[in-house]
Every structure is written in structure tokens, then in C-alpha cells.
Amino acid sequence: MIADTTDHLLWDVKERDTKNNMPVVYIKPSVGVNISAGHPWVFSGGIEKSAPNLADGELVRIYSDKRFIGIGYHNSASDIRLRVLTWQDREINTEFFVQRFQEILARKAKLTKHTDAFRLVFSESDFLPGLVIDIYKSTAVIQIHSLGMEKLKPMILSALKKVIKLRCIHEKSELSVRTREGLDKEVNKTLFGELDDEIIIQENNFKFAINIAEGQKTGFFLDQRENRKALLEWCNRRKVLNCFSYTGGFSVYAASRAQSVTSVDISKPAISAARRNFELNGYLPNDFEFIAEDVFEYLKNLSYGNFDLIILDPPSFAKNRSQVKNAIKAYITINSKALEKLPDNGLLVSSSCTTHIDEITFVKILHQSAVHAKCRLVVLESRVQPADHPYLLSFPEGRYLKYFVLQKIAIP
Numbered sequence: 001m002i003a004d005t006t007d008h009l010l011w012d013v014k015e016r017d018t019k020n021n022m023p024v025v026y027i028k029p030s031v032g033v034n035i036s037a038g039h040p041w042v043f044s045g046g047i048e049k050s051a052p053n054l055a056d057g058e059l060v061r062i063y064s065d066k067r068f069i070g071i072g073y074h075n076s077a078s079d080i081r082l083r084v085l086t087w088q089d090r091e092i093n094t095e096f097f098v099q100r101f102q103e104i105l106a107r108k109a110k111l112t113k114h115t116d117a118f119r120l121v122f123s124e125s126d127f128l129p130g131l132v133i134d135i136y137k138s139t140a141v142i143q144i145h146s147l148g149m150e151k152l153k154p155m156i157l158s159a160l161k162k163v164i165k166l167r168c169i170h171e172k173s174e175l176s177v178r179t180r181e182g183l184d185k186e187v188n189k190t191l192f193g194e195l196d197d198e199i200i201i202q203e204n205n206f207k208f209a210i211n212i213a214e215g216q217k218t219g220f221f222l223d224q225r226e227n228r229k230a231l232l233e234w235c236n237r238r239k240v241l242n243c244f245s246y247t248g249g250f251s252v253y254a255a256s257r258a259q260s261v262t263s264v265d266i267s268k269p270a271i272s273a274a275r276r277n278f279e280l281n282g283y284l285p286n287d288f289e290f291i292a293e294d295v296f297e298y299l300k301n302l303s304y305g306n307f308d309l310i311i312l313d314p315p316s317f318a319k320n321r322s323q324v325k326n327a328i329k330a331y332i333t334i335n336s337k338a339l340e341k342l343p344d345n346g347l348l349v350s351s352s353c354t355t356h357i358d359e360i361t362f363v364k365i366l367h368q369s370a371v372h373a374k375c376r377l378v379v380l381e382s383r384v385q386p387a388d389h390p391y392l393l394s395f396p397e398g399r400y401l402k403y404f405v406l407q408k409i410a411i412p
């Protein structure tokens, strides 16, 4: 007798869940194993059968191999067809988000001791795919990257207000993935309360002025907080060049120990904001150098030996897999140029936030840069993102930030 393995495909009874009339999607058992183990994405090839007339962004119950495995949202316009919100059989309502936020806050509580700005929600890595929330004192900045989350926005906002005492919630969604999801490319608007032109945050022993509406991303690169602090150890009496400085995050820390600090960024507003941040921390901006220029050009024209510590923290060079080859070339260009201009025993602090370039690839890029610059590199320190930007072992894609302190050694 041939075993009947198809009864779970009898759609007349199971295309909608009898309990709450939620549509059902069946995924292939091989994919189901991965999802049950904690990966939150199902690509189109992983779908076995879906309830008819599923609306994009709609919540669905996910089954595999006859078993319920979770609840997520669906989008036929995205390569990622399903994103899992919960592996439990529960309702998705305001209370769901309240509970999620409370759980996250409990996990991150000790991180807020040395700062009043942190990432409350880091998307998949905090079990809320497509949602980012950064907190700057009593202002929350939210980013929505998927249609499914957009539809849940009213619940998210009321839950957020219940869990944290906020003066303002501002949406700053501007990722290119939004267009693939069928969302407006950019949203920059206040959803609750009033947005201050400037919020001054405290990070470790330093202050930074954040302009949420005009700044990049949600306003500040909170993910380098711990790396900025770690940099202090290497700055004593050094001549520091901070490339891709943005509003002077690494520069302000470096200025407390270094002999000199030069900040270079292509964005004029970012360079003006860097001067403001120096003032805020009690330094005279005129004692330091601020340059609005393309780093690729700047490094090309730089003289050998002007600096003995060079920081490279460029923006992501690859938004998708097709751009990885060019991104690798760009990383090798800036890292080899910086190494060529460093004296022997000088330090290169090199970071990459490109998700599609993993740590092993980045290490190969750094090695290749040393080959180009005819030197050797000793790794003095290697770091990742801070714990308020966590990564899950079940979702390694969330581990995106690489940070190395390297010493240039002459070929022995």
C-alpha cells in the first residue's frame, strides 16, 4: 500500500483556520525544519500551497508536515514570501507587541546604563521582522521595511506608547527594499507628539546632537557605540584620520586622547554637525580639522605618514548580492590606499556594515589590501555590533557589523 502523504493538502477543509478564520500557508517539510529551528524567512520556493486570494501583507498561519509552526505575514511581491512573527499559537494584537517590547527591554536593560540612545527593536534579530525602532531619550524613531509590518503599524504605535513614556514617535523609513514590498520609498514624518530639531544624547562620557529629520538613517549610527569606546585604547598621542566620519562619532572619542584628529565626510551637513559635536564636548573645533570631501579622492591625494591611525567606516557598499563584487573592489581600494599612506606600525581601524559581506570575506578583503599595499597586518582587535543590535544563531544574516584594529608591519 502506498502511504498517503497528501492529506494535509486537502484544501477544502484547511485553507482557512477554523478557530480564527486566518488563511493558512503550507510550506515544504524541508523548509519547515529550518523555520521550526528559528529562521524567520520562507522564500517563494519553500511554499507548498497557499490559501487562495491571499492579500499581500496579510497575516497567515504557517503549517508544515501537517503541523502548525507559526504565524507570520505574507507578501507575493517579495522574494521573501513569509516572515514569521511568532512560533506560538497566539493572537497578533496590541498586547502581542506590548509583550514583545517588554521582553526586549528586559533583555537590553543593562545596556541603557551608559547611554540614553539605543536600538529597541532590531528587526528579525528581535523577533519583529521588518521593524526597527531607535530610542533617543524620549523620542522613538521607527523604520518599517515590509508591507506586513506597515499593516500592523497602528498596533505597534499603541503598544510603544504603553511600554515607554514617549514625547514623540517619528517615522524615518527610507530603505530601497520598501519599493519591492510595494511601499513608498521614503517616509519622514512625525506620527505622535512633536519632533525636536535637535536631541542631545549622552553616549558613554560623550554628548552628541542628533537631528532626526535631516540626519542619515534614524539620526545616528548607534551600532558603533561600543567600538567608539574601544577605540579610546588605541588613540593615545596618535595623529588620527577619521574617514567617513559622519557627525564625528569616532572623532569626538579620539579627540580626548589623540594628538590631532581630522574628520572627512562627503556630506557637508554631517561635517558641520561634527564641528557642533566637538563644541558640545568642550573642544574648540578650530583646533581640529574637518574636511567635506570624497574619501576615495582624499586618500588618493594624501601624503605618506601624515597620520598614524586611520579609521575607515564607510556606508554599506552593497544593497544586494548583485553589488557584492563591486563592493569588494571598493573595500580593497580604500583599505589599500589607507595602508599605503600609513607609516610602519601605524594602525588601521577598518569596519564594514555590508550585510552581504560576511566576516570571513571581509578578512580576505583586508588581507588582499595588505598585499596591494605591500605590507603585513597584525590583528590587534576584532569586534562586532553591540548587544542592542543583537544577532541570533538561528538568523546569522543579522550579524552585519565587522570592526578590526590592525597594525601595519613592514614585510619582515
Ligand SMILES: C[S@@+](CC[C@H](N)C(=O)[O-])C[C@H]1O[C@@H](n2cnc3c(N)ncnc32)[C@H](O)[C@@H]1O
Binding pocket: 216, 220, 221, 224, 244, 245, 246, 247, 248, 249, 250, 264, 265, 266, 267, 270, 293, 294, 295, 296, 313, 314, 315, 316, 353
Ligand atoms: C556608516 S556612516 C559613518 C558613521 C560614523 N563612523 C559614526 O560613527 O557616526 C558612513 C558615512 O560615509 C559618508 N560617505 C558616503 N560615501 C562617502 C564618500 N565617497 N566619501 C566620504 N564620505 C562618504 C556618509 O555621508 C556617512 O556619513
